Amino acid sequence: MLQWLNQAPSLWNTTLFAISAVLLLVVLLGFVTYAIYFERKVIGWMQLRYGPNRVGPLGLLQTVADVAKLLIKEDTRPKHADKALFALAPILAYAPAFGVLAVMPFTDKIQFADLGIGLLYYVALSGITVLGVITAGWASNNKYSLIGGLRSAAQMISYEVPLVMSVVGVVLMTGSLNLREIVLAQQDVWNIVPQFLGFVVFMIAAQAELNRTPFDLPEAESELVAGYHVEYSGFRFAMFMLAEYVYMFGMGTLITILFLGGWLPIHPSLSFIPGIVWFILKLLLYVFFQFWVRATMPRLRADQLMSFAWKGLLPLALFNILLTAAVISYQNGMF
Amino acid sequence: MSTSPATDIRTEEMLLNVGPQHPSTHGVFRLVVKLDGETITEADPVIGYLHRGTEKLAENLTYTQIIPYTDRMDYLSAMTNNYIICHGVETMMGLEIPERAEYLRVIAMELNRVASHLVWWGTFLLDMGAMSPFLYAFRDREMILELFNELCGARMTFNYMRVGGVKWDAPPGWIEKVKDVVKHVKKQLPDYHKLVTGNEIFLNRIKGIGHYDQRTALDYSLSGVMLRCTGVKWDLRKDEPYSIYDRFEFDVPTATEGDCFARYQLRMAEIEQSLRILEQALEQFPSDGEIIGKVPRVIRPPAGETYVRIEAPRGEIGVYIASQGKDKPWRMKFRRPSFVNLQILPELLKGVNISNMVVILGSIDIVLGEVDC
Numbered sequence: 001m002l003q004w005l006n007q008a009p010s011l012w013n014t015t016l017f018a019i020s021a022v023l024l025l026v027v028l029l030g031f032v033t034y035a036i037y038f039e040r041k042v043i044g045w046m047q048l049r050y051g052p053n054r055v056g057p058l059g060l061l062q063t064v065a066d067v068a069k070l071l072i073k074e075d076t077r078p079k080h081a082d083k084a085l086f087a088l089a090p091i092l093a094y095a096p097a098f099g100v101l102a103v104m105p106f107t108d109k110i111q112f113a114d115l116g117i118g119l120l121y122y123v124a125l126s127g128i129t130v131l132g133v134i135t136a137g138w139a140s141n142n143k144y145s146l147i148g149g150l151r152s153a154a155q156m157i158s159y160e161v162p163l164v165m166s167v168v169g170v171v172l173m174t175g176s177l178n179l180r181e182i183v184l185a186q187q188d189v190w191n192i193v194p195q196f197l198g199f200v201v202f203m204i205a206a207q208a209e210l211n212r213t214p215f216d217l218p219e220a221e222s223e224l225v226a227g228y229h230v231e232y233s234g235f236r237f238a239m240f241m242l243a244e245y246v247y248m249f250g251m252g253t254l255i256t257i258l259f260l261g262g263w264l265p266i267h268p269s270l271s272f273i274p275g276i277v278w279f280i281l282k283l284l285l286y287v288f289f290q291f292w293v294r295a296t297m298p299r300l301r302a303d304q305l306m307s308f309a310w311k312g313l314l315p316l317a318l319f320n321i322l323l324t325a326a327v328i329s330y331q332n333g334m335f
Numbered sequence: 336m337s338t339s340p341a342t343d344i345r346t347e348e349m350l351l352n353v354g355p356q357h358p359s360t361h362g363v364f365r366l367v368v369k370l371d372g373e374t375i376t377e378a379d380p381v382i383g384y385l386h387r388g389t390e391k392l393a394e395n396l397t398y399t400q401i402i403p404y405t406d407r408m409d410y411l412s413a414m415t416n417n418y419i420i421c422h423g424v425e426t427m428m429g430l431e432i433p434e435r436a437e438y439l440r441v442i443a444m445e446l447n448r449v450a451s452h453l454v455w456w457g458t459f460l461l462d463m464g465a466m467s468p469f470l471y472a473f474r475d476r477e478m479i480l481e482l483f484n485e486l487c488g489a490r491m492t493f494n495y496m497r498v499g500g501v502k503w504d505a506p507p508g509w510i511e512k513v514k515d516v517v518k519h520v521k522k523q524l525p526d527y528h529k530l531v532t533g534n535e536i537f538l539n540r541i542k543g544i545g546h547y548d549q550r551t552a553l554d555y556s557l558s559g560v561m562l563r564c565t566g567v568k569w570d571l572r573k574d575e576p577y578s579i580y581d582r583f584e585f586d587v588p589t590a591t592e593g594d595c596f597a598r599y600q601l602r603m604a605e606i607e608q609s610l611r612i613l614e615q616a617l618e619q620f621p622s623d624g625e626i627i628g629k630v631p632r633v634i635r636p637p638a639g640e641t642y643v644r645i646e647a648p649r650g651e652i653g654v655y656i657a658s659q660g661k662d663k664p665w666r667m668k669f670r671r672p673s674f675v676n677l678q679i680l681p682e683l684l685k686g687v688n689i690s691n692m693v694v695i696l697g698s699i700d701i702v703l704g705e706v707d708c
Contacts, residue, residue, distance in 0.1 A: 047470040143351050147373075147689075213464060214536055217690075296530070298537050299464025301690045302373065 024101065024112070032245040033063045039291050046295040073234035078141055081231065085139035090232070090239035093132025096125045097246040104253045105180045107263040107275035118179035119171065122254060123164055126209070129243065130156045133228050136240070140231035148227025151217050151302055155208060158309040159215075163205035165317035169198040169324040170258050183262030190261040197320040199259045201313050206251045208309070211244065212290060214297040217305060252286040260286075348376065351689075355384050359462050359693040362703030366680075366696070370689060378684035378692075380677065385707035393667040398424050398498055398634045401667070406492035408671060409705040411454055414440075414447040415647040417496040419669075422577060423643045423654045424498045427636035435624035436500035437579045441616050442513060443486065443495060445609045449520060450479040451648040452606050459599070459697040460531060463540055468531055475523060478516045485509055498634050500627030510620055517613050524607065532603070541595040545683050545695035548593055555679045558672050559650025560605070561699065563589045564597040571646040578645075583615045595698040602700070605648075633662050649673050649700055673705040 037052065037060065044051025052059030077086055103118040105111040115121050130153055137149015171177055173194065174185040182191075192199050208215035217227075229240045256262055260282045263275030300308070354365040363384035369377040389408060393401045398420070405416035418440060425432065457472030480490040487495040487503050495502055531537055549565040562569055570587040572580040588604035590597035638660040644653035650672030657666040676699050683695050 043466070047467050048474055049470065143349060216464060295467050297465060298460060298531075298534060298540065300536055301540050301688070303688060303690070304539055 020112070025098065028098070028101065028246060028249060029242075031249055032242055033067070035245055035248065035287060036063045036066075038287070039294075042288065042291040043295045046292070067238060070238040071235055075234040075236065078231050080141045082139040082141065085135050086231075087236075089132050089136035089139055090236045090243075091132070092135055093129050094239045094243040094246075096128040096132075097243040097250065099125045100250045101246075101253070103179060104250075105183060105257065105262060106253070106279055108180070108183075110276070111180065114178070114180055117177045119167060119177045119182070119258075122250070123160070126247070126250070127160060129247070132243075136232065137228035140228070142231050144226070145228050145230050148230070152211065152228055155211070155215065155217060155305060155309075158306055159205045159208035159313075162201055162309060162313035162317045163209055165314065166198045166201035166205060166320060167258055168317075168321045169195045172321070172324045172328055179257050183257055183264065186261040186264060190259065190264075192259040195259065195320070195324070197316060197323070201317045201320065202255065202259070205309075205313060206255065207290075207293065208305070210247055210251055210290075212248075213294040214300050215305060216299055217302055248287065248290060249283075252283045255286055256282040346372075353692070355381075359696065361458060361697070361701060364701070364703050364706070366692075368684070368689070368692070373689050375684050375687055375689055375692065378681045380680055382674075382677070382703075382706050385703050387708070389708050390667050390669060393664055395663060397662050398636075398664070401664075402496065403492065403494045405669075406494055407704055408669065408708055409451075409647065409649065409652070409673065409702045410491055411702050412444075412447045412451040412648045413491060413493050414443045414495065415645060415652060417493060418444060418578075419643065419645055419647075419652050419654050421496045421498050422645065423641055423656045424634060424636055426643050427639065427641050427656065427658060428498075428634070430499050430630060431628050432578075433500055433625040433628050435504075435621045436626045436628070438616055438620050439486075439501050439505060439626065440496060441578055441580070441583075442613060442620070443483070443493075443501075445613045445616070446479050446482060446513070446516075448609045448648045449606050449613075450476045452602050452609075453479075455602060455648075455700045456527070459694075459700075460537075462693045462697045463537065465531070465537070468527065471523070471527065471530075475520050478519065482509070482513055482516060485512070497627060497630075499630035500625070502627075504626045510617055513613070514617055517610050517617070520606070521610050524603070528603070532599075538596065541599060541694055541698070543592075544595045544687075544691050545598075545698055546592070546594045547679065547683065551679070551682070552593070555675070555682075557650065557676050557679060559646070559648070559676070560598050560601045561650060561676045561679075563587070564601055565593040566591040571644060571651060575644070577643075580612075582619070583612045585611050595694055598698045598700075635660055635662050644670065647672055649702065649705070650676055669708060671705045671708055673699075673701040673703075674708070677701050677706055 040062070041051040041059075052062035055061045055065045077083070100122045102112045103115050103121050105114070133156070134149045134153040137145045137147075137152065140146075170182060170191050173191065174182045176182065176185075207213075211217075229237055232240060256279060263279045265271045265273060265275075265278050349370040351368050351370055352365070353368060354360040355363040360366065365381040365384070367379040367381060368375050387407070389404050392404060396404070401420055402417055405420050406413040408416050424430075453472040453476045457469035460468040483493060483495075484490050485506055486509060487493050489495075547565065549567060552562050552565045552567065558569070566589055568587050568589050571577070572585075573587055585608045588601050588608065590601055636656065636658040638658055640655070640657045642653055642655045644651050646652075651670065652672055653670035655666075655668040655670070656664050659665045680696065680699065684692060687695065
């Protein structure tokens with residue numbers, strides 16, 4: 001698809017590009033819809049419940065009904081909220097969540113933009129979401145939202161550091177920031193094996209970036225009621241929730257690409273199965289892992305969370321960089 | 336102007352209103368906290384949202400009519416509340432309780448203690464963001480509630496005991512069902528410990544949190560687990576045996592740390608001890624006999640005053656009855672353990688991080704129906 005971008009703009013390729021973007025969006029929203037369903041089902045099974053089973057066959061339409069409900073709900077705004085920022089915050093949180101997916105190589109053919117610095121693009125764009133969260137916390141003019149927003153900002157910024165540091169090892173091994181090349185470099189062995197330390201750090205930091213259990217402090221229901229989005233209702237609330245799930249998709253995609261060999265099969269003899277199937281399987285494995293953790297873990301405390309990022313994860317990530325660099329230098333005969 | 340940047344920033348205290356509608360206050364409890372950053376400088380509990388004036392109402396009710404009101408005090412362990420009022424009147428009148436009734440009472444009270452501690456366990460972890468334990472706890476509690484349902488037709492507000500005995504006999508096969516449930520809960524407990532007690536995140540959150548010493552505990556007149564976690568071995572079932580508790584072998588678990596983790600461990604250990612009592616009581620359960628003793632048709636305790644106390648899941652519950660020889664009490668006063676234990680909260684919260692607030696409050700184990708009464 002990249003070649004379209006390089007062509008002179010014409011009605012034909014602009015339309016085509018718009019259609020495929022909308023298509024991706026639809027696929028994504030479909031994924032999000034059923035990720036929520038899947039989450040509720042999986043956690044339901046783990047907690048001796050049924051999960052949704054009333055709306056539609058097997059409860060398949062539950063999320064559709066939920067979203068429809070949110071859409072037609074009254075859009076309330078607190079009286080003393082900052083009008084402009086209150087409206088802007090969900091968009092700030094939502095837009096980058098979709099933006100990051102543009103560079104994701106789902107297979108060797110399906111990719112929208114093959115940026116040379118794809119990895120940096122992801123990290124940079126996903127950083128914008130913090131702004132949305134803190135804006136929401138501030139603009140709501142609610143004490144619980146404010147605490148939630150500030151906690152969230154502190155958490156997401158702190159965990160971004162080990163998150164980025166942990167992938168430096170992968171970048172060193174590949175010698176490129178291009179996501180496609182990172183996948184292709186894993187033909188022989190997936191990065192999860194040589195970069196296991198990086199993988200572990202990345203998984204933990206990703207969990208915190210996504211504000212999910214055990215790092216779900218920003219929306220700690222039992223302490224902060226709901227955190228930064230406590231004053232949001234209707235579609236604005238839906239946008240926060242959707243952003244969160246789209247990020248889960250984004251993060252799952254990134255982990256699949258960086259550590260699990262993207263669309264590559266487990267073994268070359270299984271390559272008759274299309275790459276997209278492999279990709280979805282790996283993605284689902286990650287998504288399932290998320291739900292599993294959610295059903296098992298209690299929540300960390302705010303101060304423990306911060307010290308864990310700076311004293312635990314960051315040194316590990318730095319050590320991983322050092323180790324990788326040393327091994328690579330050794331292989332290149334520098335020692 | 337060459338002031339350091341830190342002094343330029345004007346900070347002020349924030350007043351945060353927690354409750355009465357808040358997921359972690361376990362009912363309609365309100366806590367006004369003053370925050371300096373994320374540190375609590377002052378906490379002011381506001382209670383009374385659920386006050387129904389049980390004690391005043393009791394003055395216009397006959398003793399049998401008061402029993403359903405006690406169900407609504409500590410609604411998580413209504414059996415002990417039922418018992419305390421009956422026990423008070425029986426003490427005044429010097430009534431003889433039939434063997435079978437005593438066993439039924441003990442079985443009901445200990446089952447209720449297990450159910451109550453299970454609810455505490457589930458909600459305590461829910462406060463910390465772990466969802467699953469709550470549902471596991473409620474599955475087991477549900478089995479116990481089913482047993483109560485068969486026994487007296489109610490799941491929470493039992494109205495089961497009467498002055499002189501109990502209202503209903505155990506239906507056929509009920510004792511066997513209780514045995515099965517006891518076995519089931521016993522089997523589940525190690526799993527719960529594996530899931531929760533060994534969890535590093537969990538331990539980090541509650542170890543050393545909400546600490547107080549023995550002196551403070553005694554000064555605040557704490558009872559139950561809140562007292563035993565500081566090393567005082569005080570359990571009314573052992574120290575002032577009532578009913579037939581002197582017939583059973585069981586331990587009184589104590590700890591010396593006085594923190595949330597100690598309280599957690601003690602409550603979990605108490606479930607085990609209750610199961611032990613249940614096993615013995617079910618084994619000794621008399622095959623037949625009366626369930627209510629010889630009680631006059633109108634209950635008129637002799638003029639005088641009595642205070643009796645027993646060990647409820649939350650601590651010492653007591654009732655003070657002042658009678659003038661009429662069929663209604665002249666004055667009645669309940670000593671509710673939740674109410675007394677809650678008084679230490681402002682002291683525990685002073686100077687702690689706000690994220691410890693719900694944990695400390697949860698570890699006290701209050702029931703608002705009992706606090707407000």
